[in-house]
Amino acid sequence: MRKLSNPELNRLDVDAFKEAPKTPIVVVLDNIRSLHNVGSVFRTADAFRIEKIILCGITATPPHKDIRKTALGATESVNWSYAKDTLEAIGQLEATHQCWAVEQAEKSISLEAFEPQKDAAYAFVFGHEVKGVSQEVVNRCRGVVEIPQGGTKHSLNVSVAVGVVLWDLYAKLAQKK
Numbered sequence: 001m002r003k004l005s006n007p008e009l010n011r012l013d014v015d016a017f018k019e020a021p022k023t024p025i026v027v028v029l030d031n032i033r034s035l036h037n038v039g040s041v042f043r044t045a046d047a048f049r050i051e052k053i054i055l056c057g058i059t060a061t062p063p064h065k066d067i068r069k070t071a072l073g074a075t076e077s078v079n080w081s082y083a084k085d086t087l088e089a090i091g092q093l094e095a096t097h098q099c100w101a102v103e104q105a106e107k108s109i110s111l112e113a114f115e116p117q118k119d120a121a122y123a124f125v126f127g128h129e130v131k132g133v134s135q136e137v138v139n140r141c142r143g144v145v146e147i148p149q150g151g152t153k154h155s156l157n158v159s160v161a162v163g164v165v166l167w168d169l170y171a172k173l174a175q176k177k
Contacts, residue, residue, distance in 0.1 A: 014073075014076050014077045017046070017049070017077045018077065018079075020049060021049070022049050022050065022051040023048055023049050023050050023051065023166075023169070023170055023173060024051055024097075024120070024121035024122060024173075025048075025050050025051055025121070025122050025123070025124065025166065025169060026050070026051050026052045026053070026054060026093060026097055026121075026122070026123040026124075027041060027045055027050055027052070027053045027054070027123075027124060027126065027162060027166070028053075028054045028056060028086065028089055028090070028093070028099075028123055028124065028125040028126070029041060029053065029054070029055050029056060029059045029125075029126055029158075030056050030057065030059075030086045030125050030126065030127045030128060030133050030134060030137055031056065031057035031058045031059060031086070031127065031128045031131075031134070032055075032058075032059045032060075032126070032127075032128065032129065032158060033058065033128065033129055034129060034158075034159075035060045035064055035066035035067045036066060036067075036069065036070050036159075037129065037157065037158050037159040038055065038059060038060055038067050038070075038071075039066065039067040039068065039069060039070030039071035039072075039074075039075075040070045040071075040159035040162075040163075041053060041126075041158075041159055041162050042062075042067070042070075042071040042074035042075050042078050042080070043070060043071050043072055043074045044159070044162055044163045044166055045074065045078045045162075045166070046074035046077050046078050047166075048166045048167065048170040050078065050166065051079065051121070052078070052079040052080060052081070053078055053079070053080040053081075054080070054081055054082070054083055054089045054093075054123075055080060055081070055082045055083070056082070056083045056084070056085065056086040056089055057084065057085070057086060059082075061080075061082050062075035062080070063075065086125065086134065086137050087136060087137060087140055090123070090125070090137060090140050090141065091140075093123045096121055097121045097122055097123040098120055098121070098122050098123070098142050099122075099123045099124075099125065099140070099141045099142055100122065100123070100124050100125070100141050100142055100143055100144065100145050101124075101125045101127075101133045101137060101138045101141040101143075101144045101145070102124055102125065102126050102127075102133070102144070102145050102146070102147065102161060102165055103127065103132050103133045103138055103144050103146065104132070104144075104146050104154075104155070105138060105144040105146065107143075107144070108143070108144040108145065108146035109143060109144065109145050109146065110145075110146055110148050111145055111146065111147050111148065111164070111165060111168055112148065112168070114145050114168075114169075115172065116169055116172055116173055116176075118173075118176040122169070124145070124165060124169075125137055125141060126158050126161060126162055126165075127158070128158075129157070129158055132155070145165065147161055147164055147165065
């Protein structure tokens with residue numbers, strides 16, 4: 001088995017990426033502290049051709065060297081915007097997207113049981129590294145998707161959680177094409 005070189009991967013350039021069809025998912029970051037986590041989310045959103053990222057509250061925005069360090073250029077390819085208030089961002093998304101929080105909550109749906117609809121658009125809210133998604137935002141969302149975990153820790157790193165959820169949804173949506 002031979003590892004592929006970068007040119008053999010046939011990746012899109014930034015202009016082609018911007019024109020390419022997107023996975024109908026918006027990632028909403030609710031008060032993320034770590035700039036490295038923000039950069040990692042950009043890179044993951046690029047990998048799965050996510051529609052957009054909305055950075056809310058205290059979440060830092062590009063350009064910033066610590067975001068750039070982990071994003072590796074994805075801040076140039078992935079569409080993003082900033083909203084001071086997460087509830088306002090959700091309110092604007094509700095007209096076109098099903099809004100779901102990714103959190104641990106009563107009556108949550110386990111990620112493996114969540115079935116995205118073929119022709120629907122989604123927004124998934126990921127929360128603060130310690131506090132999670134605020135209760136007010138959870139209350140505003142259609143529901144809660146929970147990543148099943150079997151270890152001793154109470155949560156995953158937010159950028160890891162984004163990767164797990166986006167990969168799962170990307171795979172499920174690809175099967176529905």
